Amino acid sequence: MPKAELLDPQGKAVAGALARLGRSQITSVRVGKRFEIEVDGPADDAILAEVAALADEVLANLVIEDVISVHFAGADGFGLDATQDFESGNVTTDTSFDSQGTSTETEQQLEDEISEGLA
C-alpha cells in the first residue's frame, strides 16, 4: 500500500468517482497492489520468509510503500486467512490447499499472497 502519510492520487480519483455515483458515505479510498505467487517445492515457512524478504526488497519500495501482509493463500486460493498471516507469526502449512490436488509427487505448489502498495 502507498504509505499512509503520502497522498494517493489514484485513490483520490476513485473516491471522487464513487462520490459522483452518490456514494457520499465513502470519504476516502486508497489503492494498493496484491501479488499472487506460485513456487516449486515445499510450502514451508522458509519459502514464505524468502517471499517476505523479496516483498521488502523488490515487490515493494519501502521508501514509498508498506508491505501489509505476506501469507499462504486461503483454502479457496484467495483471500486473507488470519490464522496463517505471516506477520501474526501464526504461519502454518495450508493443508486444505494441499488437498485440492495441486501437489505433485515430489513438489507441492504454494501460493503466497502479498498485499502491498503501488507506485
Add this chain to the structure above:
Amino acid sequence: MGTNSGLGGGSWANGAAGAGGSGAGLSGTGPSGTGPSSIDTDAGAGVRIGVVTFPGSLDDRDAARAVRMIGAEAVPLWHGTHDLEGCDAVILPGGFSYGDYLRAGAIASLSPIMSEVIDAANLGLPVLGICNGFQMLTEAHLLPGGLIRNDHGNFICRDQRLRVENTSTAWTNAFPSDAEITVPLKNGEGGFIASADEIARLEDEGRVVFRYLEVNPNGSMNDIAGITNDRGNVVGLMPHPEHAVEPGFGPDTALAMRSGTDGLALFTSVLSSLLARA
C-alpha cells in the same frame, strides 16, 4: 544487442553531421542571464558517453543527440547486456521502461546492465538519470527518496523553470551558481518524496541540484526537481535537459521561439569533469 534492430548495435550516427553542424561551434542562448555561450565541439573528441536503451525508453535518441551536440561519441548501450563498452559516463534516459510495471523504473533497475551501472557509479562513473532514469536511480538505491504519482493525478508537460542549486556535480559544473534555466518537463509520476530525515540531509548537504521555480508541477517535497549522491557523480532529475540542446527545438525564450538550449550545460559539464580527471 537484442532483437530490437533499430535501437541497438551502434546504429546511431556520430560525428558532426549527426549533430546537425558542420564542425563550426554551436551557439545557444546558454543559461538565462548568462548571455550567449558557445560549445567547443572539439573538446568532446574521444569521449564516449553511453545511453542505455530499455524496452520502453523514449528519449534515448534525444539523449544521444545531446551527447553528439557537445562533440562526444554517443554509445548505444542495451539493457540486456552486462557491457558498458568502456564508456566514460552513462545516461539513463526517459520513457516508460517495462511499461512502468511494478513501479516506474523498478524492473529496469534490476536489468543486467544496471548491475554494471551501479558498480561503476559507486566507483565514480558519472551517471545521469533523466525522468524514468531518475526513477531507476532511486529504485537502484544510487539516489535516496522515491517518485510517486503527481499530486494532481494528471500527466503534465510544460516548459519548466528551474534553479541549479548545486553547480559542483559532474553534470552541473558548467552552470554559474544559482543559474535559472528552462527545460521541458513531462511526467506522470514525478512527485519526489523522502522521509523528513532524508529531506533534511539532502538540504543540509547541498545535494538538491535542481529546484522547481514558480510552479511545483507534481507535488515534489521542497520543490525538489533533481538530486545528487554525496560524491556528486550521480545526478537524477525529472525535467528533460536533453530536449533543450538545439536552437529550433527547445523551449521558447524571450529572444525567439524554441531557441532555448539551457539543457546543454549538463552535457558540457560532464565533459569538463571527465577532461579534468584525465
